Every structure is written in structure tokens, then in C-alpha cells.
Amino acid sequence: MEKFGTARYQKMLNDIGELGVENLFGFLGKVQDTFGYVPREVIEDTARRTGLSPSRIYGALTSYRDFNLKLEGDG
Amino acid sequence: MKENKILTGRGGKYEPLDVKGYEADGGFAGLKGALAIGPESVIEEIKRSGLSGRGGAGFPTGAKWEMAAREKQEPKYFICNAEEGELGTFKDKVLLDGDPWLVLEGILIASYAIGAGQSYIYINGEYEETVKLWEKLVVEARKAKLPGDGISGSKSSVDLQVIKGKGLYITGEECALISSLETRRATGQLKPPYPTQRGLFGRPTVVNNVETIANIPVILSMGAEEYRKLGTAKEPGTRLFCLSGDVKKNGVYELETGSGTLRELIEEFGGGTKSGRGVKAVQPGGGTSAFLSGRSVDCKLSDEAIRQAGSGLGTAGVIVYEEGKSAVGIVKGLLDFYGRESCGRCAPCRIGVVRMKEIIERLFHGKGTTEDLEHLREIGKACVSVSTCGMGQAFPLPVLSALELFPEDFEAVIAQAPA
Structure with a gap:
């Protein structure tokens, strides 16, 4: 698990090429597996890039057992 | 009774990432054949083979493909369902780990046959090593020269996304799986429209189980005629039987359909029950x-035979329970699981599973009444008939059959209850 950083996140975005609705779920899964959670700024940024609303992404993520919005044990 | 390993025979014969090893062992014969005869003939061949889905519902594969291929909308999607969350089922993992190129070849053939632009493989999140393997496999596949590369104008014919599931049982249901890939809550959906008409992002989509897909290259390389000679006339081919529960040896055994009996499977392959006592019940x-x-x-x-006996072959996850166990305890365990996993979209399943769980718990702790049994039956039957998806329609089946087959177990716990 890595500490969340903008540079690392940018690299992940570059690796995936173009982010769209077609690869968003897989990408968010990678973010979760890399940092241990999906930070708020990632929800906002991916929403901007895909044209979905942040609430839609938030609603989806909170319904899955293996997605976290906070780092576990971080209050 | 002998295994006939048409799907699992190559398992472990080559290093998982070694495409040359796969090719040297007869790999890609099916894909080459498919490219030579064209998409329509591939679908015809699959229809002739009589292959039906191995994910539990048993829908004819060729017919499903044809429905999607007929749709005019573009792009189309192909999804290989490797979520495999059903209790007592662990056959897809054997194929994904043991012969991944076979599954990949099947995915390429399926995508080619239905004209899918993009394909996905959605793997159970608990199979962490398998997910890692498949991520590497796709990189290797893009690098390697595969039959079919270049025909669609792109350099590689492999346009496959590996998706790791996020821990929900319901994502094994095809509509829920599609919702999940759309970054939505995973829930079942009312049908029609079927995914083959309006699936992922509203486009025609085929979702097939891993074992179904592994059959595709095998059928195309041996020919539908030869394939039909395996197994019974109505259900040609083999099934990967996952044997678990109270048997001495758990495992996955590939047998032709109809080639033996449940008893032979349990005794010859499972080594009999753990304690040596008789078999009380089986979930086949x-x-x-x-x-x-x-x-x-x-x-x-x-x-066919198992249906006549009162159940169904489903995913072929054979769970054995030996004598001496109470049906009440077994059913409680099952409802604990399904109660956690109902997606909550439709009322019968969302509410029914909780009410049934409450009743079973009451019975289990010796506080139940005979009326409780009637309520269990009533709620269970309602869920079966009006739930939206396969999960709600199926989870009460073990409860209903237990009430039918082992009433004495339920009566025994009621007799303990204080009057």
C-alpha cells in the first residue's frame, strides 16, 4: 500500500490512457488497491474527467464491501 | 467412472505466461478455425454443439450469441464472468490459473463471433493471485503474435480489460455485473430487455461464464459433431464438478454429463464421507x-436426472452433508450468507431473506413454533415466484426442500421449545 500522492495518481492516469465511463470502475479499483482507499479528490477528479456526477461515483463506491473512502484505521 | 479432461487436461502443462508452450500443445487451433469460417459459422457451430451456460442458469450459448450478433447497435461488449461467488463452487479458478490461454482464446473467439469491440473479464476479488496473473497475461497477449491480430485494423486483437471484483456476491449475476462495470450499485434488473439487446452502457452485451468460454476453443477444434458424442444427448460435453463438504477429498473433477452417479462421485472421487457415516443430503x-x-x-x-430427483445441476458445486447434521443448522448457515448478500433492489428478496433468517435463528435457538414453519414456506415461495433476479428466486430453494425432506429436524428443535 502506498501513501496517496498527486504525482502517483497522475502516473496512474497516464498509464490508463484516456479515462472514460468504459474503464472507470477498473480504474477506481486500482486506486483502491494502490492507496487502500479512494480519496475525495479522486472522486471529484474522475467525475470531471468522465462527465459523471461525484454523487453517482460516491453512491456506487459506498455500495461495495471492498471500496473504502478513508484509509482503514484512520478514524 | 473416469474423468475426461477436455477442458482441464492441459492444466499446469505450461508456465501460465508462456504463450509458446500453449501453442505447442495444440493451442489456438480453435481460434484459427474460427477465423477461417467467419463469425456466422462460428455461431452455427456452437449452436450445433448444444453447449449450454455453465454459470448456473444453463442458457444455450449459441442462441445467446446469435441474439447479440443480430443487434444492429455498435459497439457490442463481451464479458467473461469470473466472479464465481456461489457457495461450494471453485471450478473457474482451476481454468483461470491452470490454462489461462484456453480461456483467453475462448474470449477472443466469442468477441469475434458477436462482433464485440471491447471485452472484459470480471474476476472475483478474493482470487488476488489470479487477477495479477491475468493482468500480466493481457500484456503478454498484446506483445505476442496471435492469430487474428491485425484483422480489425488494430495491431492486436486483444482488447481485454481485467476487472477485480469488489467483494459482492451479487456481481456474479449478469445484470448486477453490468451495473458494476457502469460504476453503479450492483443490483439485478428486470428482464426484458435482455443484456443481449441492451446491456453494458445500453449496448448489446454477452456475458458468459469461464467454463462455458473454455468449451469454445475445444468445440471449434474438435468439431460440433465430435463434441456431441460426449455426455448425454441433451447436455453434451463435460462438467467440472466441485466436490466439497463432508467428504474426505475435496476437489474439481471433470466428468462427462451422465457418466456416473452422485454416489460414485462422492465415493470414488471424494473417498466417501468424512466420518464414514451415510450421506444425509447433497446440494448438487x-x-x-x-x-x-x-x-x-x-x-x-x-x-435432467438431477431435476427429476428434485434439484438442479446449477454450477455443479456438489456440497455433501453427512448423517448426524441437523438441517436446521445447515439452512441457518446458508441464510446467514444470503442474508448478507441480498442487493436490496427488490422487496421480496430484501425483506424475505431477513424474515426467513430471523425465523431460522428462532428455531435454531429452540424458540420456534410450528407456525414458524408455515411462515418459512410462505415467504420462501413468494421470493421464488416474484424476485427480480436469480438470487432471490433461488436462495429459498434449500430451505423449502429441507422442510420437505427433513421435517423431523425442524420438529425436533420445536419440541425443545418451552411451551
Whole structure:
């Protein structure tokens, strides 16, 4: 698990090429597996890039057992 | 009774990432054949083979492909369902780990046959090593020169996304899986429209189970005629039987349909029950299939025969329970699981599973009444008839069959209850 950083996140975005609705779920899964959670700024940024609303992404993520919005044990 | 390993025979013969090893062992014959005869003939061949889905519902694969291929909308999507969350089912993992190129070849053929632009493989998140393997496999596949590369104008014919599931049982249901890939809550959906008409992002989509897909290259390389000679006339081919529960040896055994009986499977391959006592009950098709009593274990290993006996072959996850166990405890365990996993979209399943769980818990702790049994039956039957998806329609089946087959177990716990 890595500490969340903008540079690392940018690299992940570059690796995936173009982010769209077609690869968003897989990408968010990678973010979760890399940092241990999906930070708020990632929800906002991916929403901007895909044209979905942040609430839609938030609603989806909170319904899955293996997605976290906070780092576990971080209050 | 002998195994006939048409799907699992190559397992472990080559290093998982070694495409040359796969090719040297007869790999890609199916894909080459498919490219030579064209998409329509591929679908015809699959229809002729009589292949039906191995994910539990048993829908004819060729017919599903044809429905999607006929749709005019573009792009189309192909999804390989490797979520495999059903209780007592662990056959897809054997194929994904043991012969990944076979599964990949099947995905390429399926995508080619239906004209899919993009394909996905959605793997159970608990299979962490398998997910890692498949991520590497796709990189290797893009680098390697595969038959079919370049025909669609792109350099590689492999346009496959590996998706790791996020821990929900319901994502194994095809509509829920599609919702998940759309970054939505995973829930079942009312049908029609079927995914083949309006699936992922509203486009025609085919979702096939891993074992189904592994059959595709095999059928195309041996020919539908030869394939039909395996197994029974109504259900040609083999099934990967996952044997678990109270047997000495758990495992996955590939047998032709109808080639033996449940008893032979349990005794010859499973080494009999753990304690040596008799078989009390069997769930022949995963955790949501109805129980067969120990008296019915002489039925043949085909969906037809098992249906006649009162259950279904489903995912072929054969769970054995030995004598001495109470049906109340077994059913409680199952409802604990399904109660956690109902997606909550439709009322019968969302509410029904909780009410049934409450009743079973009451019974289990010796506080139940005979009226509780009637309520269990009533709620269970309602869920079966009006739930939206396969999960809600199936999870009450073990409960209903247990009430039917083992009433004495339920009466025993009621007799303990204080008057």
C-alpha cells in the first residue's frame, strides 16, 4: 500500500490512457488497491474527467464491501 | 467412472505466461478455425454443439450469441464472468490459473463471433493471485503474435480489460455485473430487455461464464459433431464438478454429463464421507440449489436426472452433508450468507431473506413454533415466484426442500421449545 500522492495518481492516469465511463470502475479499483482507499479528490477528479456526477461515483463506491473512502484505521 | 479432461487436461502443462508452450500443445487451433469460417459459422457451430451456460442458469450459448450478433447497435461488449461467488463452487479458478490461454482464446473467439469491440473479464476479488496473473497475461497477449491480430485494423486483437471484483456476491449475476462495470450499485434488473439487446452502457452485451468460454476453443477444434458424442444427448460435453463438504477429498473433477452417479462421485472421487457415516443430503448445484436426500444420490450426473430427483445441476458445486447434521443448522448457515448478500433492489428478496433468517435463528435457538414453519414456506415461495433476479428466486430453494425432506429436524428443535 502506498501513501496517496498527486504525482502517483497522475502516473496512474497516464498509464490508463484516456479515462472514460468504459474503464472507470477498473480504474477506481486500482486506486483502491494502490492507496487502500479512494480519496475525495479522486472522486471529484474522475467525475470531471468522465462527465459523471461525484454523487453517482460516491453512491456506487459506498455500495461495495471492498471500496473504502478513508484509509482503514484512520478514524 | 473416469474423468475426461477436455477442458482441464492441459492444466499446469505450461508456465501460465508462456504463450509458446500453449501453442505447442495444440493451442489456438480453435481460434484459427474460427477465423477461417467467419463469425456466422462460428455461431452455427456452437449452436450445433448444444453447449449450454455453465454459470448456473444453463442458457444455450449459441442462441445467446446469435441474439447479440443480430443487434444492429455498435459497439457490442463481451464479458467473461469470473466472479464465481456461489457457495461450494471453485471450478473457474482451476481454468483461470491452470490454462489461462484456453480461456483467453475462448474470449477472443466469442468477441469475434458477436462482433464485440471491447471485452472484459470480471474476476472475483478474493482470487488476488489470479487477477495479477491475468493482468500480466493481457500484456503478454498484446506483445505476442496471435492469430487474428491485425484483422480489425488494430495491431492486436486483444482488447481485454481485467476487472477485480469488489467483494459482492451479487456481481456474479449478469445484470448486477453490468451495473458494476457502469460504476453503479450492483443490483439485478428486470428482464426484458435482455443484456443481449441492451446491456453494458445500453449496448448489446454477452456475458458468459469461464467454463462455458473454455468449451469454445475445444468445440471449434474438435468439431460440433465430435463434441456431441460426449455426455448425454441433451447436455453434451463435460462438467467440472466441485466436490466439497463432508467428504474426505475435496476437489474439481471433470466428468462427462451422465457418466456416473452422485454416489460414485462422492465415493470414488471424494473417498466417501468424512466420518464414514451415510450421506444425509447433497446440494448438487451450489449453495442455492435444493437439497437431495441421501436416498436420491443414485441419480445420474446430468441436469435432467438431477431435476427429476428434485434439484438442479446449477454450477455443479456438489456440497455433501453427512448423517448426524441437523438441517436446521445447515439452512441457518446458508441464510446467514444470503442474508448478507441480498442487493436490496427488490422487496421480496430484501425483506424475505431477513424474515426467513430471523425465523431460522428462532428455531435454531429452540424458540420456534410450528407456525414458524408455515411462515418459512410462505415467504420462501413468494421470493421464488416474484424476485427480480436469480438470487432471490433461488436462495429459498434449500430451505423449502429441507422442510420437505427433513421435517423431523425442524420438529425436533420445536419440541425443545418451552411451551
